[in-house]
Amino acid sequence: MVYAPVEHYLPVAEVLDELGYEGVLLADHLFSVRDTASRYPYSEDGTPPWPGAVPFPDVWVTAAALAARTRRLRFGSSVYIAPARDVFGLAKQVGTLAALAPDRVALGVGVGWMREEFDLTGQAFGTRGRRLDEMIDVMRALWAGDWTEYHGRHYDFAGVRMLPAPSAPVPLWCGGYSERALHRAAALCDGWIGVFSDADRGRGIIAALRKQLEELDRDPAGFRIVASVPALGSVEAVEEWAQLGVTDVIVQPWAVSARGDSTERHVGSGAALDLSTMISAVESFAARLAPAFRAA
Numbered sequence: 001m002v003y004a005p006v007e008h009y010l011p012v013a014e015v016l017d018e019l020g021y022e023g024v025l026l027a028d029h030l031f032s033v034r035d036t037a038s039r040y041p042y043s044e045d046g047t048p049p050w051p052g053a054v055p056f057p058d059v060w061v062t063a064a065a066l067a068a069r070t071r072r073l074r075f076g077s078s079v080y081i082a083p084a085r086d087v088f089g090l091a092k093q094v095g096t097l098a099a100l101a102p103d104r105v106a107l108g109v110g111v112g113w114m115r116e117e118f119d120l121t122g123q124a125f126g127t128r129g130r131r132l133d134e135m136i137d138v139m140r141a142l143w144a145g146d147w148t149e150y151h152g153r154h155y156d157f158a159g160v161r162m163l164p165a166p167s168a169p170v171p172l173w174c175g176g177y178s179e180r181a182l183h184r185a186a187a188l189c190d191g192w193i194g195v196f197s198d199a200d201r202g203r204g205i206i207a208a209l210r211k212q213l214e215e216l217d218r219d220p221a222g223f224r225i226v227a228s229v230p231a232l233g234s235v236e237a238v239e240e241w242a243q244l245g246v247t248d249v250i251v252q253p254w255a256v257s258a259r260g261d262s263t264e265r266h267v268g269s270g271a272a273l274d275l276s277t278m279i280s281a282v283e284s285f286a287a288r289l290a291p292a293f294r295a296a
């Protein structure tokens with residue numbers, strides 16, 4: 001839903017639910033910084049593909065509102081900057097939503113890149129990767145709903161129980177493209193989530209994840225690869241990515257050209273998105289490619 005006007009979230013989600021889309025992923029940033037000293041790592045010039053005015057509504061407040069208005073849509077984060085937050089607060093938010101909307105919540109996490117989000121929330125930027133590793137274990141322990149303890153380098157506690165607890169484990173997906181991030185996904189998480197900027201990079205990431213899973217003696221059949229893929233304009237493209245190992249495809253129908261290429265930078269530049277355009281794009285995309293997704 002990134003770049004979409006916030007007032008369109010509810011009506012678009014209701015249409016997605018009726019048309020059979022799997023779910024909605026929500027992007028995360030606490031705020032924008034006018035003159036950030038941080039370099040965006042996923043563009044050549046170090047600037048993000050959105051203007052500072054783009055709203056990032058709170059992921060879990062938004063997901064709760066959408067879950068209450070839909071019947072079967074699932075909700076997740078792509079990705080949540082977990083180490084910029086307190087682990088107990090995050091576990092409570094996600095665990096509560098998962099208890100209220102069983103089997104409809106997933107948590108996609110990443111280490112983040114904008115230092116100001118850490119400095120202004122009192123979280124250490126330099127330890128964010130190591131803390132995320134521990135946060136994953138801590139949240140899983142808290143979501144189990146039993147009295148628990150944890151003794152790590154960054155989190156150390158005993159005799160804690162968090163309720164309500166989800167009735168089933170909350171899927172955890174890890175984002176990031178570095179070797180460390182891919183290892184974190186393979187070793188600690190239920191899947192990987194991200195963007196394939198081109199087909200070659202996508203194949204490379206899939207191969208690297210499979211290698212990590214093999215070294216860890218993990219069955220790749222139970223590991224999800226949730227990705228935005230290039231050139232998603234045909235049934236054949238959907239089938240090809242499924243054969244390569246992509247289990248879930250991220251789409252923004254209102255930000256995809258007829259060829260299936262992402263027009264993210266155009267949309268992110270502030271181009272207006274009216275509700276009728278978004279709904280028309282959602283309906284058209286479903287009519288063209290929904291059968292291919294069901295078959296895959």
